[in-house]
Amino acid sequence: MFVVVAVTGGIAAYKTVHLVRRLIGDGHEVHVVPTEAALRFVGLPTWEAISRHPVTTSVHDDVATVRHVSLGQRADLVIVAPATANTLAKMAAGIADDLLGTTLLATRAPVVVAPAMHTEMWSHPATVANMATLRERGVYVVGPAEGPLTGGDSGAGRMSEPDDIADYALGLVAASADLAGRRVLVTAGGTREPIDPVRYLGNRSSGRQGVALALAAADRGAEVRLIAAHVEADVLAPARTHPRIVVSHAGTALDLQRATTDAAATADVIVMAAAVADYRVAEVSEGKLSRHGTDGTRTLDLVANPDIIAGLAAGRPADQRIVAFAAETASGDDLLERARMKRERKGVDALAVNEVGWDRGFESAANEVILIGTDGAVLTRVAGTKREVADALWSALLPTLP
Numbered sequence: 001m002f003v004v005v006a007v008t009g010g011i012a013a014y015k016t017v018h019l020v021r022r023l024i025g026d027g028h029e030v031h032v033v034p035t036e037a038a039l040r041f042v043g044l045p046t047w048e049a050i051s052r053h054p055v056t057t058s059v060h061d062d063v064a065t066v067r068h069v070s071l072g073q074r075a076d077l078v079i080v081a082p083a084t085a086n087t088l089a090k091m092a093a094g095i096a097d098d099l100l101g102t103t104l105l106a107t108r109a110p111v112v113v114a115p116a117m118h119t120e121m122w123s124h125p126a127t128v129a130n131m132a133t134l135r136e137r138g139v140y141v142v143g144p145a146e147g148p149l150t151g152g153d154s155g156a157g158r159m160s161e162p163d164d165i166a167d168y169a170l171g172l173v174a175a176s177a178d179l180a181g182r183r184v185l186v187t188a189g190g191t192r193e194p195i196d197p198v199r200y201l202g203n204r205s206s207g208r209q210g211v212a213l214a215l216a217a218a219d220r221g222a223e224v225r226l227i228a229a230h231v232e233a234d235v236l237a238p239a240r241t242h243p244r245i246v247v248s249h250a251g252t253a254l255d256l257q258r259a260t261t262d263a264a265a266t267a268d269v270i271v272m273a274a275a276v277a278d279y280r281v282a283e284v285s286e287g288k289l290s291r292h293g294t295d296g297t298r299t300l301d302l303v304a305n306p307d308i309i310a311g312l313a314a315g316r317p318a319d320q321r322i323v324a325f326a327a328e329t330a331s332g333d334d335l336l337e338r339a340r341m342k343r344e345r346k347g348v349d350a351l352a353v354n355e356v357g358w359d360r361g362f363e364s365a366a367n368e369v370i371l372i373g374t375d376g377a378v379l380t381r382v383a384g385t386k387r388e389v390a391d392a393l394w395s396a397l398l399p400t401l402p
């Protein structure tokens with residue numbers, strides 16, 4: 001495997017020497033990318049000697065090989081150890097002012113960071129926010145561990161031990177291909193049902209969970225088709241550039257039905273995370289409705305939209321798996337009961353349910369989901385960022401796939 005080990009400016013850099021040796025000992029090709037600050041702790045000759053490859057911090061060396069992107073493009077795995085608060089902040093902002101920054105932007109391989117800093121820096125709101133951004137983007141985090149720190153103080157902030165980092169990162173890559181060869185169809189976001197040329201009936205779905213499911217599947221090797229109803233451009237952006245995701249759009253429930261029915265023919269797994277409007281306006285007005293001339297009320301006639309997923313489930317081939325989503329304003333046993341009944345009603349293989357309310361479940365980075373299987377059994381319960389939820393759902397679904 002082609003592994004990039006990025007080293008940033010922390011005292012724990014000396015432990016990363018062991019990490020590089022361990023990876024090489026396991027038979028991997030390792031390229032070290034230090035920052036300038038890292039070289040104050042462990043010098044360039046050490047990295048070159050143990051990795052047996054040239055090492056530089058600059059995007060201006062070895063330009064003929066387009067090194068600033070080639071390392072990231074070739075990497076099967078990138079480990080940042082130690083990851084300082086400064087580097088984590090730069091990663092969160094996408095800053096690429098050195099070889100490490102460009103490599104991280106160019107790679108589509110799993111990225112593992114092993115933070116190392118003093119407890120105060122680790123718990124600072126800026127670092128907490130940066131870590132949340134990185135986790136949401138799918139960056140994996142190992143540690144930090146608790147224990148004595150360099151200043152004689154003690155607490156959370158020690159870089160994890162090199163062997164623990166290696167075990168975690170290598171295990172991840174093995175798992176990261178577990179959906180290879182699978183064709184996955186994901187729908188995301190809320191449909192918008194037009195009333196007139198400027199108004200619509202919509203819902204609060206942001207599409208984040210669906211996009212996270214698409215990204216997680218693609219990162220794990222699947223070929224993904226993502227059909228987006230209404231999803232904000234910045235939420236959709238990472239899916240657009242992923243090499244294994246094809247994005248298309250479907251604005252209304254009827255559009256979504258057409259698009260998913262077409263795409264379903266070539267899908268092994270369908271995950272219907274889109275929030276589909278149950279009703280559409282019976283007669284869409286050609287012109288903008290005016291309140292002038294009304295008696296202060298207006299009645300819209302609504303007609304039911306087709307239940308897309310129930311239709312797909314009824315006509316699916318035996319080896320296709322279909323997963324529904326449900327957002328319910330219930331909790332505890334009531335939530336589970338509704339989920340079980342809805343799964344049966346839709347005839348799907350699994351249903352992921354989460355509790356929503358006026359102030360929970362929407363427009364947030366975090367989510368809490370229970371996945372119900374065919375016999376109504378709970379396959380997994382997971383709380384975390386939408387990306388963590390997505391990965392946990394795929395891990396739970398995997399054993400149920402043919």
Ligand code: CTP
Pocket residue numbers: 253272273274275276277278305306307308309310323324325326327346
């Ligand atoms: N769904 C669908 N077509 C619809 C409505 C919903 O395919 N017309 C899918 C959603 O994408 C989701 C699942 O069905 O995967 C559950 O959505 P939900 O809105 O909870 O289901 P409803 O059928 O609307 O159930 P109810 O109104 O009884 O809560």
